[in-house]
Amino acid sequence: PAVRVAAIRLLGFGPFDLAGEPLAGMLSPRSPLDVQAAALRSLAGFTDSRVGPILLASWDGYSPDLRREATEALLARPDRLTALLDADAPVD
Secondary structure, eight states, rough: OHHHHHHHHHHTTTTTHHHHHHHTTTTTTTHHHHHHHHHHHHTTOOOOOTTHHHHHHHHHGOHHHHHHHHHHHTTTHHHHHHHHHHSSSSSO
């Protein structure tokens, strides 16, 4: 798992078009919590407008700590805030 987390962090330095989809897949609740957290943090580092919807799409699978981190990431950028406000389901 430590090697996976390190690799996920490296993905955060690549172009979003290459890293976005694999990182989004690691937000699944089937992934270990440390992998989910690393993927969320890597995604949060991108400025791409697709990050907000990606973070919201996996909301139901987040632990309370991951929801807090996702909320912080969503509130960090105007385009993500818009995605949060436009979300269909309420975020608690």
